Every structure is written in C-alpha cells, then in structure tokens.
Amino acid sequence: MGRVPRLVLLEASNDVESIVTLLAALSGGHPVLLCAPTEAQGSGGAHEAGASAWWESWNPDVIARGEVLEERRPGTAHDLHPDLALLMSTSGSTGSPKLVRLSGDNLDCNSGQIVDALGITADDVAATTLPLQYCYGLSVVLSHLSVGASVLLTDLSVVDTCFWEAFRKAGGTILAGVPYTYDLLEAAGFASMDLPRLRLLTQAGGRMDPVTVRRWAELGADRGFELAVMYGQTEATARMATLPTHLAATHPSAIGVAVRGGAFRLDPVDGAPARVGELVYSGGNVMLGYAEVPADLARGAEVSELRTGDLARFDADGLVEIVGRRSRFAKVCGLRIDLDRVESGLADGGRTAYVMDGGDRLLVALATPGGDVTAVRREVSERYAVPRAAVVVTEVTDVPRTASGKVDRPALAALVDAFGDPTCPTPDRLSAPGGHVSPAEGPLGVSHRGNQSGEAIRALFADLLDRPDATLDDSFVTLRGDSLSYVEASVRLEGLLGTLPASWHTRPIRELVAAPTEEAPTSRWPEWLRGRTLETSVVLRGLAIAIIVLTHAGVLEVRGGAHMLLAVAGYAFARFQLSGEGRVGRVSHILESVTRIAVPSAVWIGVLTLVDERYSWWNPALLTSIGGSNVHPQWRYWFIEAVVHLLVGLAVLLSIPAIDRLERARPFALPVGLAVLGLVFRYGLIDVGSHHEHGRPLVVLWLFVLGWAMARAEVRWQRWLLTAYIGLVVPGFFGDPEREATIAVGLLVLLWVRSVRVPAFVVPLVVPIASASLFIYLVQWEVMGRVGYTPLGAVVAIFTGWIAWRGAAPLVEPLARWVGAQASRVLSKSSRTVVGSAGS
Structure with missing residues (x-):
C-alpha cells in the first residue's frame, strides 16, 4: 500500500485474508x-450503512476484499490524522451516519484491558462467533493475538455441529456471545456437550436477563467454566466494564467494575430516581471522536471521556448496574438503532409514527389513518437491517398524551408491546451494519440461490402452520410447529432443498437456505424407486400406527406399537416443546400441543359416549385412569389419555423456575432422572390401579421420558447408557417376550438411527399416515366396526383418519394458539407478580 497513509476500506469476513489485511494496514499506518x-448489499439497493454507500460517502483510496486489493488512486484523497487507525460504525448501529474514530493507542489499550480482565494467555483459543466488523468480534481477535493466543476463524453458527467439531479440535477455551447466542447455545444442547478445554464464556452486546446470567453462571460452576459479563461501546473501542466471574451468580444485574485504567462516574439527570445518573466513562480506550464527513478524518483527539447515554447506579458493593437509557437509541438484536432517525425516515414518506425501544424489539405506533402496517414493518426491517420479526407495528387512532400535551411514549409502548415476540437472527450473522452474510447472499441475508427457496419455505410454513406472519427469520420451532406438522414439513422441505441438516427445525429460514445440503445422487432407477431420506421418528410413527390398526383388524399379530409411539411422543416433546425460548414460552407451547391432542379427542369420544352406552363420561374428560371402570371399550383411548396427562404434568413441572433451570443446565440428566423415577410405577412399588395397568400414565412415564432422553443423547456414552436401560427395563413389562421384543427393537432404532433411506414410492404412504396418526388412532374402532375387521376395514380406517385430520386441523389450530397465548399471559403476569413481590 506504500508508505503514504491511505484510507483502506476492508470488506471483512472471518477469514485469514481479512485478518492479515487488517493487521498489515494498521502496522503500516493506513487507517x-x-x-x-x-455482496451483503443486494441489487435491490444498498442499506444506508452498507459498503457501497461508504464508497460514495468516504471515497476510500484502497478497497480490500479477501486477497484482492483494489487501488483506486496512487496516493490518498484525504488529509488523514497520524493518530487515526480505525473507523467503525457505532456499536453495530444502523440508521446513523456517524463513524467512530479510533487510534492505535485506543486499540492497544483496550486489548490490554481485556486481556487483564479475562486473564487471557498464550494457551487460550477463541472462536470468531461474531463478525469482525462488529466491535465485540474485533476485540476478541485483537485481544487474543496481542498475547500470542490463538483464534479459530469460522463463519459457522453455534447451532452447527461442524462448529463444535472444529472448536473441540482446536482446543477451544473461550467462547464469546451476545445474549441471543446463549439462546442458540441452549437450543444446540450446549449443556451436555463435551468441551474439555473450555474455561470461559463472555457476554456483551446488550443486557442479558439476570435470571439467564445466574443460570449460566451456575451451569459453569457445575461444568468447570466461568461466565464473564461485559459492557462496552464502540466509542470505548470495545469494553468498559467486566463483572468478576465469581460475582455473576450473586450479582446478575450488574455490569461490574471499570476495566484497568478506566473509571466511571454518574452525572445528574433531571427526573431520574435518587442515586441514578448518566454513566460517564474515562480511560485510554475512549475514541478520538466521531466522523460524519471525510474532512473529519484530519481531526485528532477531541474527547477524553464518554457519555454513554445509559442511566446507572452503584450498588452496595460498588458494582455498576444499568437501569435505563437516556438517549433516543435502542439496541435491537445487538444493533444500535437511532429511533429519531427511524421516525424522521417514516415522516419523509408521509407517515406519522412513534418509534420506541422495546428491549429486543423495535416498537412502532403508526398514527397515519389508513396506514399500511405491513409495508411499514417491511420498510423499517429492510432499511435499518433489523430482523422483520423484531419489528412490531400497530395502528393507533388516538395517541395518548400527558397532562402537558406531550406524547405519552410509555403508554404508546405499552399498547404496541402486546404484539409478538422478538426473533433475532443468529448472532454470528449480525454485523455492524447490515447483517453479516456470506458473499453469495442478497439484501435480506438470503443467497441468490436461496431467494426463491427462502420464500418457498416461508410460504410452506405459513400454509402448513397457519402462520401468515412467518418471516425469513423464523424457524419451524419459533412458529410453534409440533411433531405432527413436522412430518409433512420435513418431507416437503427435502423436496425443496435436498437432504436436510439434522437441526433444520431450529434454524431460521434464511440460514436454512444458506446451509449446505446434499443433492440426491444421480440414479438410473425410475423416480418412484429412487431413495428418499426420512427421519427415523417419522418412519416409526407411520409404521407403528399402521401396525396398531392392522393388529386390531386381525390382519397382523404384532403388539407393542402404541407403547413404542409413547417413546416417539417423548422424543418429539424434547425436540419441539423444549426449544430455546424462555420458560413461559415453553410451557405455553406444551399447552398448545395438549390442545391439539385433547380437543379433537374429547369431541370424538364425547360423541361416542352419546351413542354408545359402553362408554362413560370419564372417557371424553380423558380421566378414565381416575374414574373409569374395567369395561374394555373405555380403555381403548388409554394412549391419548396417557400422552395428555404426561404433557400436562410436565408443563406444570417446567413452570417451576428451578426445574426449568435444571433442564437447561442438565438437558440429558433430567429426563434420565425421571426415567429412573418412573421405575417406581413401572415395577409397581407404588400402586396406581390394577386394571389396565400397562396403559396408566404413571406406569408408562418411563417410556415417554426415555424418548425425551433419546432426543438429548448427543454423545456415544449417553446412547449406550440408554441402551442398557432398555435392556434392563423392557423385558418383563408385559410378560410377553414377542411384544417386548417389538418395543425394544423400535426403541433401539429410534436411539441409534437418526434417518433412513426409503424408496420414493414409500414416502406418499408413510407421511400422510404418520401425520394423521392421532386421528387414525381415534376413528379406527368405529370404522372397522362398520366396515369389518378385515384388511379392507383397516385401509378404510386409515383413510378416514387422514380425512379427519385434514378437516379438523384448521379448526383446532386457532384454538391451540389461543390457549397458548392465554397461558403465556397468565404465566407472564404471575412471573412479574413474583418478581415484584420479591423486589419490594
């Protein structure tokens, strides 16, 4: 680049070329x-803070892309101050033209401060879980390299098993993340992972809920790593404060103390509570100043302290606690948003809107009569690079105002706040600004190959799950997909994308279309004979319900299918109900599933009770195990009742905060513990009733939670442990070796075989049967009782169940979502009441 300082625009990726270019430029004195x-900017127009916009605004002398350096002129077009080393967008902000001017001394100072705060040594290995152009991600790289530590360069998500294989192989010791990273870690089963060298997790990029901080600190104490909560802004190079790791569990609301050489003070703020003021920081890592036009690059240091805009207080132990924001900026999914600029941008389009900070959501109250809510949501999302699911817009006809006539923003925020939950993109795809995406991706982070696929998948989920609000940042799990809809979704997705990754149901659509997939190999066989991949749980569900019907019809004599389905139900419970969302979301999700099962069952059995005296009203109430008699028809639906009772019981159990925390900390150990506890009822140590003992909910608890444990078994020793459990517990359950062998084989296949290849012609048979399994189970006896207990009767029963499923699902789904919403409100209100009582 020469000896004359030149302005270098580096389009940074988490790769060796970007790191080498950055270090070379800094070493040579080139800002x-x-x-x-x-490529993160699509053909539809660059984002305001995008690279192409910066070419025009800042006129760089050199553009660096990987190994390629494009020299736009022989010298420089700028007057560059000798102290200027780095220009970064403000804390990953969008919607703001400001750049932060940082000096080499700033970078060296803060790297040393971070090394000191975290105790980084040359033996440490970190991974690039965050983009290089995001100040937090850059600080990880620079601080580690400054002491000779290693950095694993990767763009893989933490939900990708390949990431963890690389992390283990590299001997990873430190892992950095923003709050949403920790949600993804939970979804990826982090608590049960074998990471022998991991010693430290760090968290910054926004406030993490104190309950979550305490839970991760407790998990670390149990697993041998520590949690360091950090606080910073780009204006302070990266970090200003760190909470000592030994205080994370006891002071989860605090950001800690200033880094070495830094200091905090509180300046008074009118109207703030006692002992609360604006947090002001001073130290050698404070920026030179801002740059808004190229002429600002000639300016030197203009500030010696940083007014953070955060309202804070010192607690009794001298730790800093952030209690609010003074300025009109919000941090949404790790990106800082200028709220006034968003409002003025909407006003330029002729719309009156009020934009407020909703924590991890952007709350927009649209006051323009007849305004298009959908269009506003789309515009804010795309213009400011905010995930669409994190933008909540509602139309307000009567704007609330205070006694002085000013707009009452807290009241407005409360009106908007009732709509939706935040859904952020994966943190390792966040950037400052515009969203960190791969070079082949378009304006919304979807590859050109994936633009069509992404919309197709979104439309598929919208139709299949009755969620027209589905966005590219949603996943099957966040849209509340369950085990029944999963069957059809997985097969239809495979037709769109090829072989699916194991964790497809937890991945946002935009990430799913960008993930590598395997195309079906070229084959000379006819299309109907070519192999298709199906998940084992799907095949077992379809096979089991078919065997159940054929056995009841007298065509086969293979018993044990219903008990095998209990394990499949537990397997699905772990995968869909126990997602990475919070406790309230999990419980409401479980209750939605209960509604999907219990309501159609109660309606059908209720009709039977009216026309068939052999049934009692205990049957439609799904309480036969409590008040039913020994009449055989009354126990036909024991399986439905068992699943409902177990799901309700687990919803109650997981609504207890301590149990919820235990499940997240020990996702494999908890179901194994319950499976051991279930043996008390399996072996009759506690009597729960003599007639139809093998169908009572508590007696079959061990089977359901065994399926749950199978879904959580990530490593080989866990699978061998469950294999031993099956070998010890299944024999003798019925006193029927053939029936027990059927169950044992099904369980072992579910445990050890994650997917199977089947001829293509099998898929149209298995998938509808598996999807409609609940309804087939419900109608089988009545249909065969009229058509005959024959092969024809079995086929008609299966077909009738499929028709019932297709007809009832659209009616049940809105009710299920309503139940989930009501449960969420009640639980949220209860949680706030408990927290409020504790606080007072």
Missing part, C-alpha cells in the same frame, strides 16, 4: 474502515 462484504 481502516471496516464493513461487511459488498
């Missing part, structure tokens, strides 16, 4: 402007 790769 670097960091941004996401140009």
